[in-house]
Amino acid sequence: MAAVMLEPFLLLFALVGTVSWLVSGADAGNDKFRWLTTLFSLSFLPTVSYFVARRLQYTRAMLKEILLFLAALGVYLSFTSVCEHYEATSLVFPKYILDPTVGIQFGRSRGPFLDTIGNGGMLLVSFLVFTCLSSSLTGRKRALTILLTLFVVPAIYFTETRMIWLGLAAVTAILLSLRTTMRRTAVIVGCATLIGFLSGIGGKFSPYENTLFARRQHTVDNRIDNYEITWAMFKKNPVFGIGYGRFRSEWSNYFDEETALTTWNDGNHSTIMGILAELGIIGFTTFVAILACSVMVCITAYRHLREDRWEFERRFVVVGLCAVISFFLLGLTNDLRSVAIVNVSAFWFVGIVSSIHSGCLASMSARGWRGTQRVVAPKGAQRGSVFSI
Numbered sequence: 377m378a379a380v381m382l383e384p385f386l387l388l389f390a391l392v393g394t395v396s397w398l399v400s401g402a403d404a405g406n407d408k409f410r411w412l413t414t415l416f417s418l419s420f421l422p423t424v425s426y427f428v429a430r431r432l433q434y435t436r437a438m439l440k441e442i443l444l445f446l447a448a449l450g451v452y453l454s455f456t457s458v459c460e461h462y463e464a465t466s467l468v469f470p471k472y473i474l475d476p477t478v479g480i481q482f483g484r485s486r487g488p489f490l491d492t493i494g495n496g497g498m499l500l501v502s503f504l505v506f507t508c509l510s511s512s513l514t515g516r517k518r519a520l521t522i523l524l525t526l527f528v529v530p531a532i533y534f535t536e537t538r539m540i541w542l543g544l545a546a547v548t549a550i551l552l553s554l555r556t557t558m559r560r561t562a563v564i565v566g567c568a569t570l571i572g573f574l575s576g577i578g579g580k581f582s583p584y585e586n587t588l589f590a591r592r593q594h595t596v597d598n599r600i601d602n603y604e605i606t607w608a609m610f611k612k613n614p615v616f617g618i619g620y621g622r623f624r625s626e627w628s629n630y631f632d633e634e635t636a637l638t639t640w641n642d643g644n645h646s647t648i649m650g651i652l653a654e655l656g657i658i659g660f661t662t663f664v665a666i667l668a669c670s671v672m673v674c675i676t677a678y679r680h681l682r683e684d685r686w687e688f689e690r691r692f693v694v695v696g697l698c699a700v701i702s703f704f705l706l707g708l709t710n711d712l713r714s715v716a717i718v719n720v721s722a723f724w725f726v727g728i729v730s731s732i733h734s735g736c737l738a739s740m741s742a743r744g745w746r747g748t749q750r751v752v753a754p755k756g757a758q759r760g761s762v763f764s765i
Contacts, residue, residue, distance in 0.1 A: 378672035379430065379730040385669060386426060386723075389662045390419035393620050396655055400619025411621030414713035418647075421716055422723040429727025434735035439692055442728070443505055447521075450502025450528060453495065457485035457531035485534035489717060493710045496532060496540030497718035500702050503528045504547060504695045507565070511557040511691055522561060526568055539709050546705060547698040554678070556691050597637035599709055602645050605630045609653035617656035647707035670700045670726045677733035689732050696725035 393415050397403070402411045432438065459467040460474070468474055472490075476482040479490020487495035503525060510521035532544050548569075551562035608630040609618050618626050623644045633639075644650040652660045674697035681690040703722035706712060712719055 378669040378676060379733070382666065382669040382673065382726070382730075383423075383427060383430075385662055385665045386419070386423040389659065389666060390415075390423055392655055392659045392662060393419050396617065396620035396659070400622050402619060402621025402625075415620065417716035417719060418713045422719045425720045426723040426727040426730075429724050430730045432728070432731050434728075434731040436688065439689070439728070439732070443509055443692070446501060446505040447509060447524070449498070450505055451524065453487055453499055453502060454524075454528050454531040456487055457495065457499065457534050458527075460485045460487070461534040481537075484536045485531065489715070491715060492535040492537045492540065493706060493712070494715045494717050496535040496537050496543070497702060497706055497715065498721065499528055499532045499535070500540065500543050500547060501699060501721055503532070503544065503565075504698050507551060507558050507561045508691045508695050510561045512688060522564060525561060525565060529565065529569060529572075539706055543702045543705050546701055550698050550701065551694065554694055556694055557687065558691055558694060594638060599645055601631075601636050601638055603649055604632070604635070606644065606646065606649040606653035608632075610656065613653075613656060615656045615658065617652070617654045617659060620654050620659075623650060623654055644711050645709060647710065647712045650711055650713075667700070667704055670723070671697065673726055673733070674700060674729050677729050677736075680733065681736055686736055689736060692732065693729050696729040699725040 397411060397415055403409045456468055456473065465474055470488065472478050473486070473488060479486060481492045484492050485495060486492045487498075489495045489498070506521050506525035506528060510518055510525060513521055529544070532540055548562050548566055551558045552566070605627050606623075609623075609626070612630070627644075644653075648660075648663070651663050655663075674693055677693045678690060678697065681693065699722045703712070703718060706715075706718060
């Protein structure tokens with residue numbers, strides 16, 4: 377049911393955002409349609425990715441190919457992040473990653489996305505994929521995938537982004553709490569992270585000095601001011617909001633210098649609060665419904681795939697659930713409208729989970745039907761006997 381309802385909610389959210397963008401005229405007079413582009417990143421592309429993924433005919437071979445592709449991507453992203461941090465310039469590809477005039481957050485590991493949120497979000501996906509694969513293998517292959525899983529952790533650390541770190545903690549906690557074979561790898565990663573923390577290897581994540589959570593206080597204050605501004609916008613425009621894309625031009629009308637913690641002049645840094653301010657209760661409730669349906673799709677599939685023969689698929693469902701949770705967490709303190717890769721990958725996973733669930737239910741139904749089908753007894757059989765196929 378949730379999988380069926382998710383598509384109308386995605387389409388409705390895209391429609392609400394488009395109408396609001398047209399009415400508000402956020403891009404009027406601009407040479408480039410900046411806010412229309414972000415609307416595609418936040419709504420249209422995730423909608424298409426879910427629509428396509430849900431209709432793929434699931435096979436286990438297809439699922440393995442997806443995981444292997446994402447694993448290869450994870451190796452590249454992890455290697456690039458580490459080389460970027462240690463300034464191994466000859467090993468970083470493409471070279472625009474090292475250009476301080478391109479992208480944002482130069483100095484952290486931002487990868488080919490030129491953004492620590494995009495890079496960190498995909499590193500979280502890579503962590504989940506390696507954890508899933510390591511639970512499917514034995515011997516040297518399993519040892520290799522566990523090492524690759526551990527290799528992703530410092531790459532995530534080098535993003536120097538607190539919400540990415542919290543995302544890693546959240547998905548690790550989920551892996552530990554759910555009954556799959558991914559628990560074992562999660563325990564290994566958790567122990568390795570704890571050892572690294574206690575040993576003081578990471579200067580920004582250590583018990584012996586101020587961690588990154590105590591540094592850059594201005595960014596925390598900035599988020600608090602951001603929330604107060606968006607809340608003031610919502611209170612004044614509760615139904616339809618101020619209009620999609622109008623935040624940047626309207627924020628100064630809602631900024632209270634007397635109560636502000638910073639001299640705030642930045643753009644929005646919260647996807648959820650930004651939707652509440654720009655699209656009002658209509659857009660906000662639709663977006664929340666999208667998140668709720670996505671979580672329900674994954675939880676329902678997880679509950680139905682209890683048999684041992686579905687263990688591989690069940691692990692992928694957990695990966696999909698963690699991807700949605702990561703999307704939600706990153707959206708609390710970051711504007712994901714400019715990070716299409718995180719949005720698209722999350723709903724692509726949900727679509728694949730829906731396809732897996734449908735395929736497995738069809739298989740169970742067909743198996744049950746064959747087991748109870750009655751046929752006419754062949755000539756010469758004992759009278760009154762019943763045959764099943």
